[in-house]
Amino acid sequence: MLVYAGKRILLALLVALAVSFISFMILNLSGDPAAALAGADATPEEVEYVREKYGLDRPLLVQYAEWARRAMGGDLGDSPYFNQPVKDIIGGRIGVTMILGVCAFAFAVFLGIPLGVIAALRPNTWLDRLALTLSVLGQAMPNFFFGLILIIFFGVMLRLLPISGSETWKHFIMPAMALGYYAVPSLMRLTRTGMLEVLASDYIRTARAKGLHALPVLFKHALRNAIIPVVALAFVQFGYMLGGAFVIEVVFAVRGIGFLAVRSIERTDLPVVQAIVLLLAVIYVLMTLFADLLNAFLDPRIRVK
Amino acid sequence: MNTESLSPFKDITFPTPGQMIRRQMLRHKGFMLGGIVLLLIVLIALLAPVLAPHDPYGQDLSRRLINPIWHEDGTWEHPLGTDNLGRDYLSRLMYGARISLLIGVAAMLISGVIGTTMGVCAGYFGGRVDTVVSAVISIRLALPILLVALAIVALVGGSLEIVILVLGLMIWNRFALVMRASTQQLRSVDYVSAAKASGCSTFRILLTEVLPNILNNLIVVGTLEITRAILIEAMLSFLGLGVQPPLPSWGLMVSEAKEFMLFSPWMITIPGMAIFILVLSINLLGDGIRDVTAPEGRS
Numbered sequence: 001m002l003v004y005a006g007k008r009i010l011l012a013l014l015v016a017l018a019v020s021f022i023s024f025m026i027l028n029l030s031g032d033p034a035a036a037l038a039g040a041d042a043t044p045e046e047v048e049y050v051r052e053k054y055g056l057d058r059p060l061l062v063q064y065a066e067w068a069r070r071a072m073g074g075d076l077g078d079s080p081y082f083n084q085p086v087k088d089i090i091g092g093r094i095g096v097t098m099i100l101g102v103c104a105f106a107f108a109v110f111l112g113i114p115l116g117v118i119a120a121l122r123p124n125t126w127l128d129r130l131a132l133t134l135s136v137l138g139q140a141m142p143n144f145f146f147g148l149i150l151i152i153f154f155g156v157m158l159r160l161l162p163i164s165g166s167e168t169w170k171h172f173i174m175p176a177m178a179l180g181y182y183a184v185p186s187l188m189r190l191t192r193t194g195m196l197e198v199l200a201s202d203y204i205r206t207a208r209a210k211g212l213h214a215l216p217v218l219f220k221h222a223l224r225n226a227i228i229p230v231v232a233l234a235f236v237q238f239g240y241m242l243g244g245a246f247v248i249e250v251v252f253a254v255r256g257i258g259f260l261a262v263r264s265i266e267r268t269d270l271p272v273v274q275a276i277v278l279l280l281a282v283i284y285v286l287m288t289l290f291a292d293l294l295n296a297f298l299d300p301r302i303r304v305k
Numbered sequence: 306m307n308t309e310s311l312s313p314f315k316d317i318t319f320p321t322p323g324q325m326i327r328r329q330m331l332r333h334k335g336f337m338l339g340g341i342v343l344l345l346i347v348l349i350a351l352l353a354p355v356l357a358p359h360d361p362y363g364q365d366l367s368r369r370l371i372n373p374i375w376h377e378d379g380t381w382e383h384p385l386g387t388d389n390l391g392r393d394y395l396s397r398l399m400y401g402a403r404i405s406l407l408i409g410v411a412a413m414l415i416s417g418v419i420g421t422t423m424g425v426c427a428g429y430f431g432g433r434v435d436t437v438v439s440a441v442i443s444i445r446l447a448l449p450i451l452l453v454a455l456a457i458v459a460l461v462g463g464s465l466e467i468v469i470l471v472l473g474l475m476i477w478n479r480f481a482l483v484m485r486a487s488t489q490q491l492r493s494v495d496y497v498s499a500a501k502a503s504g505c506s507t508f509r510i511l512l513t514e515v516l517p518n519i520l521n522n523l524i525v526v527g528t529l530e531i532t533r534a535i536l537i538e539a540m541l542s543f544l545g546l547g548v549q550p551p552l553p554s555w556g557l558m559v560s561e562a563k564e565f566m567l568f569s570p571w572m573i574t575i576p577g578m579a580i581f582i583l584v585l586s587i588n589l590l591g592d593g594i595r596d597v598t599a600p601e602g603r604s
Contacts (some may be wrong), residue, residue: 010442018444023453031460073584136335136592140585142536144543145559152570242450247540262450262544265459272455280449288447 006298012289019281020071024064027270028279036268037080054080067274076275081267086275090257094279096166097256100249101242103172104180108241109234112184114231116191117223123196131192135185143244147251164253175252179245183237190233194226197301228298232291239287243280329597336593350402356565358382359393361400361553373571385575388558389565394572397553398579400465404554405535407584408469412534413470413527415473420480421523423461425511426490427481438481445478455536459546468547479533483526487519521598533583539580555580 035042036050042050051057055066070077076086119131145215154174183195198204199222207217246258253259257276264272320328330336349356365387372379373386373394385394427438458526461467491497491514500510539556541547548554550561555576562572 015440015443018440021446022444023448026453027456027460030457032535072328095579123338136588137585140532140581140588142539142543142556142577142580142584144540144556145580148559148563148573148577152566152573156567156570243453246452246455247544250382250544258452262455265456265546268460276450277449277456280452284447284449 001296005293008292008296010273010287013024013070014287016282016285018203019285020068020278021064023277023281024274025060028060028063031268032272033268038269052251066225070166070273071278076278078273079264079269079272081264081269086271087274089260090275090279093255093257093260095260096254097242097245097249098177100172100175100179100245100256101238104241104245105183105234105238106126107176107180108183108187108237111180112187113191113227113230115184116188117195117218119188119192120199121218124196126272128192131188135188137186140224141181143178143182144247144251146181147174147248150174151251161267166252166254167254171254175248175254178251179241179248181246183234186237187230187234190230191226194229195222198222198226204283228295232295235291235294236284239267242283313532326597330593333593333597335589336597339589339591339593341587343500343590345408345574346402346586348582349399350406351401353403357393357396357399358384359396361392361396362551364390364392370565370569372569373575378384386569386571388561388572394575397557397558398457398576401555401576401579402583404548404552405467405538405580408465408472408538408548409531409535409587411469412472412476412538412540413531415470416475416477416530416534417480417523417527420477421484422480423477424484424486425515425519428485428494429507429511429515431492433488433524435485436483442478442481449462450475451537451540455480455541455544455546458541463541463547463549465548465552468538469543476530476533476537479530480526485520485574487522488515491515491518521594525591525595525598528587532587532591535580535584535587580594 030288032047034054034056035047037054038047038050055063067077074087078084079089082089111170115131115134119128122128154161162168162171163174197265198246204222205218207221208214245256246261248254248260249256249258250262257279261273261276264270264276366390368383368387369389371383371387374381374384376386379386382391383395385398387393388397388452423438423441429434454475457471458467497510497514500514505514537553538547539559542554542556545557545560548557550557558576559573559580562569562576565572
């Protein structure tokens with residue numbers, strides 16, 4: 001287990017490093033950061049001045065090395081737009097995104113897993129088919145459109161929920177649904193397959209034959225075993241969810257790091273964009289690492305490979 | 306031939322595999338529904354210049370924000386109403402289908418070539434090639450792709466070509482993963498070993514032995530990846546950083562309709578539903594192809 005974990009952690013570190021390099025290169029090669037900093041009506045001389053002042057005239061590799069060295073120490077540079085350290089700007093916003101992510105995650109888990117269990121208990125009935133149909137429909141729905149439909153229905157027509165901002169808990173209900181529903185189908189399907197497999201196994205038949213009630217069998221014996229891959233998938237989905245949260249944050253004007261990222265992209269505030277891309281990548285890497293280690297811990301066969 | 310007339314089965318005709326698949330497709334509800342809806346959308350997109358009642362770019366400020374036909378004040382002249390610049394919504398919707406389909410198919414083709422090459426090489430050669438490809442895939446998966454795509458398109462400047470290129474260069478991961486797994490299964494089957502033993506070049510084996518046998522999976526992934534590209538384009542355009550106005554991209558139409566949400570919510574729901582129906586039809590088609598061509602589906 002330790003050898004496996006060590007290998008996986010090393011791999012995760014390498015991936016995080018590679019991602020930081022690639023995102024740095026992509027962002028810096030896509031546009032001229034100096035021109036963006038100097039503003040739209042700057043003279044060529046002013047652009048050159050900015051380029052030298054911020055060290056943007058050095059080779060990209062040198063710039064990356066400098067940025068990476070500082071980032072390791074927790075210094076993500078300064079935002080030219082806010083004139084503040086990037087770390088402080090992100091630190092003030094990350095909480096909101098995390099609340100949104102956790103709420104969306106809870107919504108997906110509490111909807112997806114019960115639906116999967118129900119579908120597995122009554123396979124090939126209308127209940128099962130309804131759950132499958134919902135998952136097919138859900139996968140075709142663009143999340144920003146789903147968010148806007150929620151706004152039109154609950155916000156504009158029924159006037160039940162606030163439609164923008166992130167001040168109270170009520171502000172998070174609709175964004176959490178709009179962000180979380182996308183993970184429901186995959187969680188549901190995996191729970192369903194896992195449950196079907198476990199329910200058909202011998203030890204469940206034995207438990208039933210011993211005269212145990214259906215519910216304890218279901219929860220203590222079946223679900224516990226079927227849930228392992230689902231939990232692993234849920235971690236990965238959480239990382240993916242945070243990566244796509246910015247669309248929902250823009251739709252609902254939730255002031256998290258996604259909202260900040262989009263606005264920073266619009267005003268070419270590259271240090272902030274770079275830091276957020278790196279942060280999201282690191283979270284995703286950590287989540288997949290967690291999922292892999294969990295899987296390996298619970299299923300010894302994986303470790304040997 | 307003489308022997309054929311002696312066969313006891315001469316009156317029974319066995320369906321060829323092709324016929325069997327065709328029969329199953331006709332019986333598969335999702336496949337047929339998705340196929341018919343998609344065919345309609347493709348026809349509308351192709352025939353948009355003929356079908357569209359108005360110029361999709363023609364502004365008429367005296368006819369702004371006319372309601373669709375199901376409202377009391379709707380007119381048949383503009384069945385789906387007009388937008389805030391007085392442009393006919395139905396015509397824009399029809400031309401918008403062209404943009405979604407073009408971006409979906411073009412981005413899928415680019416990513417398909419990249420992903421399939423990577424996946425087939427990793428699966429066939431294994432060893433170091435596999436390690437490198439797997440590492441590249443992990444890196445790609447860790448990259449917050451939507452945000453990076455948004456940043457690149459914004460920095461380079463949004464246009465149809467840029468959106469296609471960025472999507473094509475970024476969403477190859479599923480192709481690579483599926484093709485890698487499919488090729489690995491083929492590496493040691495008899496006919497590949499036979500081709501190797503008879504001295505075929507690696508390129509020829511990949512082209513004539515491996516590729517035809519992973520084609521089913523390739524088609525399934527291909528159809529599903531079209532929808533991913535369509536959804537990402539809609540999202541980029543919705544954020545105002547993808548396809549630029551006045552092009553009638555459906556995502557852009559939703560974005561432009563946001564400020565009229567209070568009194569004209571149909572301006573959001575019509576293009577939004579268009580994206581939903583297009584993606585749903587392609588997904589149903591792709592799922593149908595998978596069900597019919599998968600070996601376990603051929604019972």
